[in-house]
Amino acid sequence: MHRLHRSFFTQPTLNVAAALLGQILVFKDQRGLITETEAYMGFADPASHAARGLTQRTAMMFGEAGFAYVYLIYGMYHCLNFVTEGIGFPAAVLIRGVKILDESGLHLNGPGKICRHFGITTKDNGTDITQSSELYVDANNITVEFTTTPRMGIKKGQNLPWRYVAKNL
């Protein structure tokens, strides 16, 4: 088994969002199947933090693919994203669903629950997931069927079907 490398993340964001389904999220000693993702990309996506341009917070999304973008939402929950595409084009994939790979089989549905369970916080923002020994994604050679829906919890951009949900995990 090997981790996903930078070329995987340096692709069109919708492709990455779909291809991440069934891959294995690793953080410290915990592993989980990715079951649900969402894409946020470009200057014209009104739901993206980066839609209104480059700021200190969104700088990560404008940077090189293969880095973690972690932010605090509603003052109490963290959200884990992986940066995609080329430098200068702001894009990332939000990890929304993970099935823990242990005897519990716990299914974490929601980005806040995932980060709370794994212990991922803003201190992990900016991690290079192609280099880090703590946070990365392992390749998993399985076929995953999925459906797409509008993204959750947003007020603008509901017309875009950029949420990816695995059917058979």
Added chain:
DNA sequence: ACCCCGATCGTA
């Protein structure tokens, strides 16, 4: 300095 609001979640 001030104000608004959000890629959520648990409780009512």
Added chain:
DNA sequence: ACGATCGGGGTT
């Protein structure tokens, strides 16, 4: 349906 809770970013 609603409140918790706080940092980012725009406005004064």
